[in-house]
Amino acid sequence: MQQPPRTLYLDDANDAVVILDQTRLPAEVAYVPLTTAEEAWRAIKDLLVRGAPAIGVTAALGLYIHMKRFVQEKSPDTDAFLIEAKRVGAYLNTSRPTAVNLQWATKVMCDAIAPYANKTEEETYNTKQSPAYAQPATLLQILRDTAMQIYNDDINNNRSIGQHGATLLKPGMGILTHCNAGALATAGYGTALAPIYCAHEQGMSLRVYADETRPVLQGARLTAFELQTAGVDVTLLCDNMAATVMANGWVDIIFVGADRVAANGDTANKIGTLGVAIMAKHYGIPFYVCAPFSTIDPATPTGREIIIEQRDPAEVTDLWYAQPMAPAGVKVYNPSFDVTPAELITGYITENGVLLPPF
Numbered sequence: 397m398q399q400p401p402r403t404l405y406l407d408d409a410n411d412a413v414v415i416l417d418q419t420r421l422p423a424e425v426a427y428v429p430l431t432t433a434e435e436a437w438r439a440i441k442d443l444l445v446r447g448a449p450a451i452g453v454t455a456a457l458g459l460y461i462h463m464k465r466f467v468q469e470k471s472p473d474t475d476a477f478l479i480e481a482k483r484v485g486a487y488l489n490t491s492r493p494t495a496v497n498l499q500w501a502t503k504v505m506c507d508a509i510a511p512y513a514n515k516t517e518e519e520t521y522n523t524k525q526s527p528a529y530a531q532p533a534t535l536l537q538i539l540r541d542t543a544m545q546i547y548n549d550d551i552n553n554n555r556s557i558g559q560h561g562a563t564l565l566k567p568g569m570g571i572l573t574h575c576n577a578g579a580l581a582t583a584g585y586g587t588a589l590a591p592i593y594c595a596h597e598q599g600m601s602l603r604v605y606a607d608e609t610r611p612v613l614q615g616a617r618l619t620a621f622e623l624q625t626a627g628v629d630v631t632l633l634c635d636n637m638a639a640t641v642m643a644n645g646w647v648d649i650i651f652v653g654a655d656r657v658a659a660n661g662d663t664a665n666k667i668g669t670l671g672v673a674i675m676a677k678h679y680g681i682p683f684y685v686c687a688p689f690s691t692i693d694p695a696t697p698t699g700r701e702i703i704i705e706q707r708d709p710a711e712v713t714d715l716w717y718a719q720p721m722a723p724a725g726v727k728v729y730n731p732s733f734d735v736t737p738a739e740l741i742t743g744y745i746t747e748n749g750v751l752l753p754p755f
């Protein structure tokens with residue numbers, strides 16, 4: 397199977413997180429080095445890198461790169477190092493609000509070095525006596541190891557999601573997916589597309605229907621691109637064609653990703669997912685959310701508490717057109733995500749198995 401281009405990687409020699417610029421796909425495969433926290437923030441905000449797990453990995457690596465530069469330029473003591481890491485983690489969290497993997501990843505990073513913070517005077521003294529633990533160079537190494545762990549765990553978890561999800565597939569099945577929850581949305585292999593890749597690697601022939609996913613077209617530009625690259629049979633649909641495809645009997649199962657799963661199972665994902673779930677219920681098609689445990693947020697009780705990102709109206713009025721396709725100044729509603737209530741979800745495919753009710 398031909399792999400899609402790598403989503404991102406750490407370039408130690410140049411102190412950079414190198415990301416594939418997904419705004420230029422599928423026309424151009426171009427990589428951009430991120431060398432500061434500000435560049436990482438901007439790349440996440442502007443969707444150069446996107447997809448909940450990929451955003452988390454970028455933030456973790458971006459935090460590490462920032463701290464490496466900070467140590468080189470400012471020679472901080474341990475306390476200053478810890479304060480700066482916390483500040484930058486909080487700053488990166490503001491780039492996008494809905495995907496919990498972002499806050500999860502910066503928290504994992506800050507927690508890895510937290511044992512060296514908030515010490516009593518005596519503990520601080522003792523810690524400082526133990527350079528193997530407390531020096532900024534050591535903390536930097538902990539941050540690098542932690543970020544790489546997040547990166548590698550993501551790929552491994554996705555492979556497990558793929559193996560578990562593939563048990564639900566049979567040769568010749570039609571699968572509908574929305575947005576891009578593939579290799580490009582993660583450090584590799586994807587979540588909603590992972591079962592498809594896994595089955596494809598086993599030689600199973602499948603038909604995939606990819607919603608184009610207005611307004612930013614992650615389905616058309618990214619899902620169609622990566623499935624076609626991998627040699628999977630993919631058919632692109634406008635979002636408003638999904639009901640017809642289901643009514644035709646062409647869809648046997650639906651796999652989508654998630655940006656945040658609330659404690660009660662309500663799931664935020666790309667705008668339009670809710671409509672797909674409602675249609676699936678009508679046509680009796682199983683609807684699965686594919687996501688690692690890092691996307692499950694026990695601190696958010698229900699979908700009502702999930703913050704939904706609102707994006708630039710120009711994505712709706714201007715983005716793909718030679719000239720604006722709406723009257724100047726028209727009011728635009730452009731939420732990036734919606735919440736699918738748990739009762740519409742057949743099950744959750746995670747790295748630990750397929751979770752089915754009763755949960």
Ligand code: MRU
Pocket residue numbers: 446447448449495574575576577578581582586587588614652653654655665666667732
């Ligand atoms: O706005 P995006 O492109 O970041 O939205 C992506 C999605 O909604 C994905 O389905 C979700 O992040 C899961 S990615 C494995």
